[in-house]
């Protein structure tokens with residue numbers, strides 16, 4: 001299958017999940033996760049209608065941005081962030097999904113160029129049973145959310161998570177339900193978050209069922225990573 005065919009198949013999965021779980025049509029955004037894939041693959045996805053791309057590794061992302069400079073793409077940084085990378089992330093991306101420490105958030109805010117709109121950010125949460133060690137624990141989340149929301153050049157949009165892979169549907173839903181509960185608790189506490197960044201190639205239906213507003217999909221669009 002071509003990238004365009006895979007992309008259309010993913011869009012069809014999203015539309016049928018929206019219908020199946022009572023979500024308004026078009027309420028779930030698709031972020032194409034393009035790490036390890038060449039600029040030509042992103043160009044193909046863009047030609048098939050995809051505008052938002054997620055990258056995990058800064059240098060790789062900057063190389064692709066340079067190659068694709070003529071296209072109106074929206075870039076999201078979704079990987080771990082080292083302090084010495086914050087300036088180029090603040091300068092080159094519209095969104096960051098992987099904020100997990102206040103120090104990093106402060107640097108992103110301070111380094112966001114004045115001529116750009118505030119950087120949209122999600123806080124990455126480590127809900128129980130996750131494969132990776134990244135993300136703030138649920139107990140630390142409210143304090144971090146208040147501190148991030150107070151930073152002038154960031155706009156706190158929501159929460160992100162990368163749950164451990166699970167094969168059955170109920171097990172896939174559980175961590176997404178936990179992230180959604182944390183999201184709703186923050187909004188009940190006065191936040192106006194609008195983004196639940198959860199769901200990947202293998203669990204997108206479970207994520208839509210639990211309220212995802214933004215799916216991060218790599219393999220199902222671009223094929224396996226080598």
Ligand SMILES: *Cc1c(COP(=O)(O)O)cnc(C)c1O
Pocket residue numbers: 033035056078079162200201202216217218219220
């Ligand atoms: C690689 C990656 C994805 C995409 O995963 P697929 O299973 O290939 O869809 C999503 N989110 C993050 C944070 C990633 O690193």
